[in-house]
Amino acid sequence: MTKLKKIPDFKSEQDEREFWETHDSSEYLDLSKAKRAILPNLKPSTKTISLRLPEGLLDSIKVEANKRDMPYQSLIKAWLAKEVQENRR
Known part of the structure; x- marks a missing residue:
């Protein structure tokens, strides 16, 4: 086995x-x-x-989230992610 080189000391993460x-x-x-x-x-x-x-929109989202038994913020994230993914195509 060859001798390993010494890892230098780095001044910053960018240098490393x-x-x-x-x-x-x-x-x-x-x-x-x-x-x-x-x-x-x-x-x-x-x-x-x-x-x-x-408020009406938020209330509707909360109702939909409740039907799916999930937090409304998670439902919003899922809808947004799906929409973004579909628009990338």
């Missing part, structure tokens, strides 16, 4: 990203000693927004 984009990690890491990582409960990042809706 640029380094790994241009270097082969097998020259720096012994992947035979790697262990499988378990990352439970990973969720996509979310951002809170404020959305003003007419």
